[in-house]
Amino acid sequence: MDVYLAITILWGFVFIYSIMGTMDFGAGFWSMLYINRTKTKATNIANRYLSPTWEVTNTFIVALVVAIYSLFPKAAFTLGTILLIPGSMILLLLSVRSAFLVFSHIAEGYKKPLTYISGICGILIPGLLISVLPITHGNFVAFSNGRPQLKLASLFSSMNEYAFFMFAISSTLFLSSLLLADYSKASNEKDAYNTYRRDALIMGPISLITAILIIITLKSEGRWIYDKMMQNFPLLILSVFFFIAGFVGLLVPSFKPGYQGMPRLSVIAATLQYMIASYVYGYAHLPYIIYPEVTIHSSFTDPNSFRAVFVTYIVGFTMLFPGFIYFWSLFMNDKRYLRKKTKVDN
Amino acid sequence: MEHLIIARSLFGTTMAVHIIFATIGVGLPMMILTAELLYQKTKDIDYSIMAKRWTKAFAIILGVSIPTGTIAGLQITLLWPGFMKVIGTVMALPFQIEIYAFFLEALFMSIYVYAADRISPWMRNVSLLFVALGGLASAVLITNVHAFEGTPAGFDIKNGKIVNVDPWAAFFNPSFGINAIHVAVSAYIVGGFIVAMVAAYKMLKSESGTIVYKFHQKALMVSLIVGGLFSLFTALSGHETAQSLYKYQPEKLAGAEGLFKTQAYAPLTIGGYTDVKTESVKWGIEVPWALSFLAGNRFDTVVKGLNDFPQKYWPPLFIHTLFNAMVGIGMFLLFIAVFGFFWKKILKRDLFPKWLLWVYVACGPLSILGIEFGWIFACTGRQPWTIYRKLSTADSVTTAGNLGILFILFVAIYIVLAVTAILVLLYYFKRNPVLEDINRTEQKNV
Ligand code: HDD
Numbered sequence A: 001m002d003v004y005l006a007i008t009i010l011w012g013f014v015f016i017y018s019i020m021g022t023m024d025f026g027a028g029f030w031s032m033l034y035i036n037r038t039k040t041k042a043t044n045i046a047n048r049y050l051s052p053t054w055e056v057t058n059t060f061i062v063a064l065v066v067a068i069y070s071l072f073p074k075a076a077f078t079l080g081t082i083l084l085i086p087g088s089m090i091l092l093l094l095s096v097r098s099a100f101l102v103f104s105h106i107a108e109g110y111k112k113p114l115t116y117i118s119g120i121c122g123i124l125i126p127g128l129l130i131s132v133l134p135i136t137h138g139n140f141v142a143f144s145n146g147r148p149q150l151k152l153a154s155l156f157s158s159m160n161e162y163a164f165f166m167f168a169i170s171s172t173l174f175l176s177s178l179l180l181a182d183y184s185k186a187s188n189e190k191d192a193y194n195t196y197r198r199d200a201l202i203m204g205p206i207s208l209i210t211a212i213l214i215i216i217t218l219k220s221e222g223r224w225i226y227d228k229m230m231q232n233f234p235l236l237i238l239s240v241f242f243f244i245a246g247f248v249g250l251l252v253p254s255f256k257p258g259y260q261g262m263p264r265l266s267v268i269a270a271t272l273q274y275m276i277a278s279y280v281y282g283y284a285h286l287p288y289i290i291y292p293e294v295t296i297h298s299s300f301t302d303p304n305s306f307r308a309v310f311v312t313y314i315v316g317f318t319m320l321f322p323g324f325i326y327f328w329s330l331f332m333n334d335k336r337y338l339r340k341k342t343k344v345d346n
Numbered sequence B: 001m002e003h004l005i006i007a008r009s010l011f012g013t014t015m016a017v018h019i020i021f022a023t024i025g026v027g028l029p030m031m032i033l034t035a036e037l038l039y040q041k042t043k044d045i046d047y048s049i050m051a052k053r054w055t056k057a058f059a060i061i062l063g064v065s066i067p068t069g070t071i072a073g074l075q076i077t078l079l080w081p082g083f084m085k086v087i088g089t090v091m092a093l094p095f096q097i098e099i100y101a102f103f104l105e106a107l108f109m110s111i112y113v114y115a116a117d118r119i120s121p122w123m124r125n126v127s128l129l130f131v132a133l134g135g136l137a138s139a140v141l142i143t144n145v146h147a148f149e150g151t152p153a154g155f156d157i158k159n160g161k162i163v164n165v166d167p168w169a170a171f172f173n174p175s176f177g178i179n180a181i182h183v184a185v186s187a188y189i190v191g192g193f194i195v196a197m198v199a200a201y202k203m204l205k206s207e208s209g210t211i212v213y214k215f216h217q218k219a220l221m222v223s224l225i226v227g228g229l230f231s232l233f234t235a236l237s238g239h240e241t242a243q244s245l246y247k248y249q250p251e252k253l254a255g256a257e258g259l260f261k262t263q264a265y266a267p268l269t270i271g272g273y274t275d276v277k278t279e280s281v282k283w284g285i286e287v288p289w290a291l292s293f294l295a296g297n298r299f300d301t302v303v304k305g306l307n308d309f310p311q312k313y314w315p316p317l318f319i320h321t322l323f324n325a326m327v328g329i330g331m332f333l334l335f336i337a338v339f340g341f342f343w344k345k346i347l348k349r350d351l352f353p354k355w356l357l358w359v360y361v362a363c364g365p366l367s368i369l370g371i372e373f374g375w376i377f378a379c380t381g382r383q384p385w386t387i388y389r390k391l392s393t394a395d396s397v398t399t400a401g402n403l404g405i406l407f408i409l410f411v412a413i414y415i416v417l418a419v420t421a422i423l424v425l426l427y428y429f430k431r432n433p434v435l436e437d438i439n440r441t442e443q444k445n446v
């Protein structure tokens, strides 16, 4: 039973990080893209979201890795070995991205080059991060006398890998533009709102197409997981339904005069869409962590350790909860912050 | 073998870079908090300005300490999967709890910086306190993992299987408390002397007696008091740490002291280098009986020498030099801080002589070197083990290849990060001189 609790916690972390991460890397990208359009304030809005949140988001990726090796140490052994190269690439990009993001807010005179470097590094990261998923499907891992090894060449010639890669990047842009549209609306920045709303309308269908591409390529490259996902076909349809709901949310009239669309509704619908889809994917993935060698049962930690770690999860997050709420109220919900006219990007 | 050496160098380099920024990240918030509290107490606006400026520097430092820490945390799994398998099973708690410390620091750092104008001064101090606590807790908890590597507890390995796991016994391993205190107090030395370095340099560059000079002199005095106090605590706790080596890792202590023969009334050798052929420390100054006294508080304490251990378990012998350098730096910093305090407060001199200011400038890098030497001593001195007498470094390392190219890439990135961080610091403070900050606050207050 503990095993299922553990994998649920891990799935929770993956999901939270994938939502927060897409918002984070996406916001960085948009703030770069619109840096020359000073009138629309699109960059300002992105930075207003990004500045206080990136550190918290970054902590989630560390929490995720720590959760893997605390809960499934033997899987961490295999993952650590095969992910040396892709993992190091992620780390290199991530470090440049975070550091230059901070620097760009402080060295005003070099804002542009710094923002460009961090924006470009940032948008590649989700693509590399999600590559972990096709790797765990087993096609690219060779076990020679018990030693796992990653077959890099076949990874980079796989259509499935590219579908995942494109899905990650388009989802990043889709979710972040939705969120920023909502954020701009709350901040009464009409031009920025229209920009992000348009971006979301473009990126939404693209991300849906890439998702379908994943399914199609999985059929030939990861048949076992494809078959198991199809057992939950109705849920996949439900996920598409929420996508449509989110899309429609951007088209309906708004209660606020002068605006079209209800972005808050779209953000919620899109989050549900991703939650359901990732549930279907994750459920189909079980019991394997790395197909077919490593399962959640074969890699689970010592039961005493699990119980101790589980207790700290409960105690830790209970204690931090007020902090998260306070943080939320200051940066997501405080009109004085959202509608600040003067520059806050420091 | 080659492979293992590259892995060790890569991880050692990552840690050596992270530790610089991380230690400043632990020490500086304490200085900021001190300045804020001094401001509340004295209502001297200078202290408030110091807090603001140091916070800016801290934000830049965080821009490197967080990414390099993220690298450290992920790279340890990538490079040492054998080690992390054991850690994950037995010693996951500190890593896990450290996450909450990171969250605490990240949440309240953003609040302190980005919501400063919307929260009450009281809440600002609370936020700052949480930031300082978060940083301190990160350091203490990660040191716990290091302590566990030296004094493992809470599990057994039988036929290659990990059994009898007791995670809390592992958490409270014998050297946890002692090591954690030493790391914490030494981080505050760095916080103090980094500030002293900048203040002294600015005093050298400004006309003596001007507002700017006086401002920096105030900062210097605060940092000398903090730095000096914590140098004293560090020396005291370092003594405890050495006694813990005597008890739990005797070959490390023997290596640190260059002691080959097991003996009572063992001498303490200061300086010099360890020579295997003659089994002695060359060019060192010998203080008779001192080592025995330091190790066990009695002159007749028997201290184990290296010859009691098979040579393949010896730590590298250059740790003697690292150990001496760390202790030497500690003593010097303590002395020079007390000296400055006397000069100003007892002799009541208004100005500091130029040479003394230059010495204070050097104290910043010296304090960082102290940390580096201490860590390299502690980590390298544990060789050939990652977990003392339980798991060897060779059994911990990854089997994946291509480490050489990764080593080059990571070193390149560290250079880029360090250089840009320094340039950004210089750029920002050149653009925003102290005088402007002082004038602006004065205008606001009239
Ligand atoms: C400015 C920094 C600094 C200064 C002045 C000192 N130390 Fe230190 N020392 C450290 C910074 C440090 C450290 C970097 O924080 C270490 C590395 C591992 C650890 O636990 O703390 C350390 C480790 C360390 C160890 C090894 C612990 C281990 O291997 O587990 C010993 C025996 C001492 N110290 C002893 C001393 C003594 C007797 C000092 C006398 C003044 C001293 N240190 C000053």
Ligand code: HEM
Binding pocket: B008, B009, B011, B012, B013, B015, B016, B019, B080, B083, B142, B143, B144, B145, B146, B372, B375, B376, B379, B380, B382, B383, B385, B386, B387, B393, B396
């Ligand atoms: C508290 C945190 C730390 C932990 C948990 C830790 C852990 C480790 C581990 C697991 C290794 C690899 C295996 C081994 O060589 O035993 C290692 C090696 C190393 N670490 Fe640390 N380390 C810590 C802090 C540091 C710091 C701050 C430095 C800074 C200089 C450092 C320097 C090194 C070096 C140089 C090596 C290579 C050792 C050698 O091969 O000679 N470590 N450490």
Ligand code: HEM
Binding pocket: A055, A058, A059, A062, B015, B018, B019, B022, B023, B025, B026, B062, B065, B066, B067, B068, B069, B070, B071, B072, B073, B074, B076, B101, B102, B103, B105, B106, B135, B136, B138, B139, B142, B143, B183
């Ligand atoms: C004594 C040695 C060390 C000290 C004093 C130290 C301290 C710190 C500090 C103060 C931070 C910034 C925390 C924040 O603002 O969130 C940090 C970040 C970090 N450190 Fe270290 N650290 C040490 C060694 C290590 C080691 C050995 C590892 C991993 C194996 C590590 C992993 C991390 C990680 C993952 C972060 C990023 C946290 C985030 O995303 O917020 N550190 N460290």
